[in-house]
Amino acid sequence: MEYVLTTDDLSKHYKKGKALDGLCMHVPKGAIYGFVGKNGAGKTTLIRLICGLSHPTSGSFTLYGTEHTNSDMQQMRKRMGAVVETPALSSDMTAEENLRQQYRILGLSSFDGIKELIALVGLEQTGKKKVKAFSLGMKQRLGIAMAMAGEPDFLVLDEPTNGLDPQGIIELRELILKLNHEHGITFLISSHILDELARIATHYGIIDQGKMVKEFSADDLEKECNRKLHIKADVSDAKEVLRILEERGISYEIVSEKDKKLEEYFISLIGGDGHA
């Protein structure tokens, strides 16, 4: 399998403790990788490392097969876009001016495509409104448009639904799916909203205390969390019911209708303390 991002025993230590502790991770090409963990588990730290905003204490990571210590890493980063924590925007500029600024930083020769990007994230009505007057959701969408400037083929989104209203979340979900399906963009998305993540992710990585607890695909999750039926039967002859179930190879130990989802699986892997 071809991987866009891999990390090998990656660690980041601060004075207060270990934010990442020997993390191993594999983001396949073309995947929508849902990165799940509690607050302080190390999700943003990892994203900051791969974006070059901070340096690992030990271990390594590769981007498109290039080691992070390799001088070509800067070139590899040109192929990725990211929204880390809050969107990085100049508050005194309009949406279009911010995108123009991003184009300049990228060294793009023309501003073609800016209008399309603005329309893509639904900010075409903002006109001359400065970013400082934007809602959090609008800033988030502009941040995503900024990350998409230069047509990257790997997008890293740190809690992208923060501040979005339900309609905005649906639009963002559709946008991610569209970019993934039509443009083949690989996504690494960290999110607390597991239900939302479960709707789009093709792969998952669960992190806890800076360590990867488990990586699995959406198919694996489906197998692990397959639907099970709980029949509460009010019957005169329970033995007869059990005999029929056994004859048909149906488990009868289950006592409630259970639709185990990503959220429950996550809790079962890392324990129930805290919040994702």
Added chain:
Amino acid sequence: MRKLLRADLYRMYHNKKIWIALLAMLSAAGMMISMQYSGMDYEVPLSRVIFLPMTFFGLVIAAYVGFFAGEDFSDGTVRNKIVTGNRRTDIFMSQMIGVWSACLVLYFLTVFVAVSVGLLLFEQNVGAGEIMTCFALGCFTVLAMGSIFYLISMGIGNRSAAVTVCMGLAFVMLFLCLHTNQILAQSQYKNGVLNPHYVSGVKRICHELLHDMNPMGQIAQLSEMKYLSPVRWIVSDVLWLLAALGIGTAVFGKKDIR
């Protein structure tokens, strides 16, 4: 680095803060010139007016650089430059050049206005060559000042804190300059007797060195169009520039960007 410089210069001149800084400098120039013109009962020489508004430069540029450089960190836009694969050295250098350009533009326009108005109102006691020499020395001073404040702003990485610390340092430099200036201005003899406050020998050399190394001390000299040692002045400023570049690239290269 050219693309980053283009982006930084766009942000700088698109932002109203540079125009507020310019307005502050021109207001200072207007105030100083009118005070010199109307407040004296003798004809004030031009040499005392041309660079006089520059006494405000340290405070204005401290606030401006703190805002401009600090904003890149506070808004998080510096992250965009790193994430898109630009080298940290290039990012640091392009911002530094941006700061230098702002310093030079503010300096040039302030002096240009002061000279233009001054030629009409004051006694012309200085030639073009003398003005150009002082202007050239002033260029080194403003570049050194901008470099110091940018280094601090980058190291702090927060707009409000950067403005506060830069302004604080500007005041410290100003008070240090007033102190050294007061000592160096003492004449050797007062009323025919040796002035006890006059310092000489090694102590004087140390005070002169301190006055020349302090960009505010240089501005104090510039405001009177007199200088202790142009070589020492230039060497001091070049050392400030090199130190800011060396320390800045090393610190920024390893800095965790929030």
